[in-house]
Amino acid sequence: MRHIISILIENESGALSRVSGLFSARGYNIESLTVAPTEDPTLSRMTLVTRGNDEIIEQITKQLNKLIDVVKLIDLAEAVHLERELMLVKIKTTQESREEVKSMVEIFRGKIIDVTPNSYVVEMTGQSSKLDAFVQSFAEGSIIEVVRSGPTGISRGEKGLHL
Amino acid sequence: MELSGGQILVQCLKDEGVEFVFGYPGGSVLHIYDAIFHQDDVKHILVRHEQGATHSADAYARATGKPGVVLVTSGPGATNAVTGIATAYMDSIPMVILSGQVPSPVIGSDAFQEVDTVGITRPCVKHNFLVKDVNQLAETIKKAFYVASTGRPGPVLVDIPKDITDPNIKVPYHYPKKVSMRSYNPVVVGHKGQIKKAVEMLLAARRPIIYSGGGVILGEASRELTELTRLLGYPITNTLMGLGGYPATDKQFVGMLGMHGTYEANMAMHESDVILAVGARFDDRVTGKLDEFCPYAKIIHIDIDPASISKTVRVDIPIVGDVKPVLELMIELIKDNKHIQPKPVLDAWWELINSWRDVKCLEYDRNSPLIKPQYVVEQLYQVTRGDAYITSDVGQHQMYAAQFYPFDKPRRWINSGGLGTMGFGLPAAIGVKLAFPDADVACITGEASIQMCIQELSTALQFNAPVKIVNLNNRYMGMVRQWQEFSYQSRYSQSYMDTIPDFVKLAEAYGHVGILVEKPEDVRGALEEAFKLKDRTVFLDFITDRTENVYPMIEAGKGHHDMKLRVAPGAPADRELS
Numbered sequence: 226m227r228h229i230i231s232i233l234i235e236n237e238s239g240a241l242s243r244v245s246g247l248f249s250a251r252g253y254n255i256e257s258l259t260v261a262p263t264e265d266p267t268l269s270r271m272t273l274v275t276r277g278n279d280e281i282i283e284q285i286t287k288q289l290n291k292l293i294d295v296v297k298l299i300d301l302a303e304a305v306h307l308e309r310e311l312m313l314v315k316i317k318t319t320q321e322s323r324e325e326v327k328s329m330v331e332i333f334r335g336k337i338i339d340v341t342p343n344s345y346v347v348e349m350t351g352q353s354s355k356l357d358a359f360v361q362s363f364a365e366g367s368i369i370e371v372v373r374s375g376p377t378g379i380s381r382g383e384k385g386l387h388l
Numbered sequence: 389m390e391l392s393g394g395q396i397l398v399q400c401l402k403d404e405g406v407e408f409v410f411g412y413p414g415g416s417v418l419h420i421y422d423a424i425f426h427q428d429d430v431k432h433i434l435v436r437h438e439q440g441a442t443h444s445a446d447a448y449a450r451a452t453g454k455p456g457v458v459l460v461t462s463g464p465g466a467t468n469a470v471t472g473i474a475t476a477y478m479d480s481i482p483m484v485i486l487s488g489q490v491p492s493p494v495i496g497s498d499a500f501q502e503v504d505t506v507g508i509t510r511p512c513v514k515h516n517f518l519v520k521d522v523n524q525l526a527e528t529i530k531k532a533f534y535v536a537s538t539g540r541p542g543p544v545l546v547d548i549p550k551d552i553t554d555p556n557i558k559v560p561y562h563y564p565k566k567v568s569m570r571s572y573n574p575v576v577v578g579h580k581g582q583i584k585k586a587v588e589m590l591l592a593a594r595r596p597i598i599y600s601g602g603g604v605i606l607g608e609a610s611r612e613l614t615e616l617t618r619l620l621g622y623p624i625t626n627t628l629m630g631l632g633g634y635p636a637t638d639k640q641f642v643g644m645l646g647m648h649g650t651y652e653a654n655m656a657m658h659e660s661d662v663i664l665a666v667g668a669r670f671d672d673r674v675t676g677k678l679d680e681f682c683p684y685a686k687i688i689h690i691d692i693d694p695a696s697i698s699k700t701v702r703v704d705i706p707i708v709g710d711v712k713p714v715l716e717l718m719i720e721l722i723k724d725n726k727h728i729q730p731k732p733v734l735d736a737w738w739e740l741i742n743s744w745r746d747v748k749c750l751e752y753d754r755n756s757p758l759i760k761p762q763y764v765v766e767q768l769y770q771v772t773r774g775d776a777y778i779t780s781d782v783g784q785h786q787m788y789a790a791q792f793y794p795f796d797k798p799r800r801w802i803n804s805g806g807l808g809t810m811g812f813g814l815p816a817a818i819g820v821k822l823a824f825p826d827a828d829v830a831c832i833t834g835e836a837s838i839q840m841c842i843q844e845l846s847t848a849l850q851f852n853a854p855v856k857i858v859n860l861n862n863r864y865m866g867m868v869r870q871w872q873e874f875s876y877q878s879r880y881s882q883s884y885m886d887t888i889p890d891f892v893k894l895a896e897a898y899g900h901v902g903i904l905v906e907k908p909e910d911v912r913g914a915l916e917e918a919f920k921l922k923d924r925t926v927f928l929d930f931i932t933d934r935t936e937n938v939y940p941m942i943e944a945g946k947g948h949h950d951m952k953l954r955v956a957p958g959a960p961a962d963r964e965l966s
Binding site for chain 1: 506507510511514515518535569570571572693694695698699702
């Protein structure tokens with residue numbers, strides 16, 4: 226099953242390699258990993274998407290908690306949560322296709338943020354499945370480049386993951 | 389008080405109550421060594437190879453319970469220490485390693501003797517630090533000792549760039565008495581509800597067994613474990629790391645379990661209906677084939693590390709906490725409980741266990757004209773009255789030591805269980821002897837293992853650590869040869885060395901005493917002679933039976949009930965099958 230683990234970790238050099246090293250050493254897989262500082266500059270937030278059965282996920286969370294730099298973590302998949310991913314897509318355009326691409330972007334609630342005579346750059350956020358659907362709606366060869374952030378997430382409701 | 393970084397480091401060690409630092413100097417730690425030169429409180433033990441430093445410090449910690457301290461230089465100093473750090477990590481031994489690093493401004497430039505020590509050691513330390521500011525040095529050292537010795541202990545490395553210890557830069561010194569870290573709060577108190585449930589399950593058991601490991605030794609809980617076991621009247625088995633956690637000469641002790649455990653311990657595990665696992669981690673050498681592990685048992689598991697619980701074997705009642713207070717509470721609850729299993733139920737279980745004991749799985753040929761390694765260990769036990777500190781290397785001799793030297797006290801059996809590091813025994817013996825100069829310390833080893841850290845014979849002489857080396861010399865890497873005999877149709881690929889040194893001359897060359905023993909009738913006398921030479925390191929070279937194997941054995945991929953025995957159960961005890 227897919228799990229999205231949100232981690233608060235000391236914002237120290239090497240913190241990222243402690244986490245990624247743990248995954249490679251123990252043979253767990255990482256689908257995506259995002260890291261950025263939080264409102265408290267001494268803390269970083271990592272959002273990690275992984276897959277595994279219940280036993281593996283239990284070990285992953287226990288092993289992560291065991292890392293001295295990890296302050297707190299939560300498996301967002303255990304409760305109702307929101308998930309978003311950012312994508313930037315560079316799409317080939319021609320005089321004839323520009324209108325069609327523009328309407329596709331509107332349907333998917335994206336934004337065109339760069340225009341050249343032969344291309345658009347589209348910014349889009351949403352669940353990963355929506356981003357997949359957008360990319361798949363273009364003919365092969367029309368996409369120049371896709372850049373995705375990997376999902377990040379937050380739980381619904383008043384409660385949050387903080388110190 | 390204003391001190392330089394080098395002085396701060398030494399002062400921190402003093403304030404931490406450190407007796408010994410095991411180390412080896414080099415470019416990046418010269419400022420620190422200069423600070424060591426100016427004081428006498430912390431004794432520096434100069435090893436002959438950094439691996440030796442880590443094993444000595446590790447064994448010092450295993451024998452005393454206090455963290456061992458290592459000091460090495462950058463680059464090769466640090467990489468040589470890695471084997472010993474990983475050894476300590478696998479067995480959860482508290483250790484603080486101070487490593488020099490190239491000066492901060494040149495880190496990352498491939499400077500002379502530069503390696504990414506923090507990166508290299510990351511997977512085999514409990515935690516590590518790179519010191520970036522001399523003002524942070526004292527606090528970082530305090531944190532290192534705190535993390536190393538609390539919770540599930542382990543090695544902690546502090547990497548110190550040379551500029552941090554610059555004698556010209558002095559800063560105010562303050563060593564914190566206590567330190568707290570928001571990201572590190574080891575659980576110490578077990579859940580009371582879980583403990584109650586566990587006690588109920590234990591008392592209702594019909595075929596119970598207690599299986600205890602190194603956590604009992606590390607958690608100083610052998611007294612509580614012994615009290616609980618005697619109160620219940622249940623059989624108890626120890627892991628390799630747990631030997632001495634319960635007195636091995638007691639009638640409730642059924643021996644070590646696992647790959648080379650006793651028939652009675654493994655059979656009792658296999659047939660049990662309730663297992664109380666105390667500070668043990670269901671290691672693969674203990675469990676054998678997981679699918680066949682204890683098929684009838686409900687399992688209660690006490691461990692300070694939540695990640696050890698249900699890692700390989702799913703348990704029914706997990707208790708996360710320090711073993712000592714958990715066992716104390718269990719004892720209290722059992723004393724209050726009226727529902728103790730009627731005596732006949734337990735008697736029937738003991739009857740079964742005693743029938744397994746009757747197999748006498750550890751018997752060996754006592755009439756052999758060759759020296760049997762088991763006999764040497766038995767005689768060592770007699771000569772030292774069972775009261776020595778025994779270190780070992782890794783292989784057959786390690787198993788003979790575990791099987792034939794019953795340990796009645798914790799911290800007496802010092803071996804590399806998890807990582808299985810050959811070369812551990814001699815430096816370990818030195819570390820123990822320094823901690824307990826009046827105690828008998830023997831290193832049970834083989835001619836292959838001993839050569840991996842033989843250079844430490846020199847350290848033993850320089851620092852007056854007279855240990856006894858019991859070399860079970862079978863002219864083979866015995867355990868490798870045994871596996872090759874069983875699983876590779878006796879194709880002894882590279883498990884034999886053609887040019888084994890004359891160990892007597894070698895010992896003498898290092899300034900010690902060497903004794904060659906070739907006949908069984910000379911074993912006892914040689915051991916007695918060696919232990920009479922209180923102030924000398926003695927190298928006893930026992931030429932043992934080349935073909936002797938360790939029995940019982942659970943071969944890889946087999947279950948506890950599927951043991952290879954020297955003599956088949958029920959067969960006359962003198963019939964050799966192998």
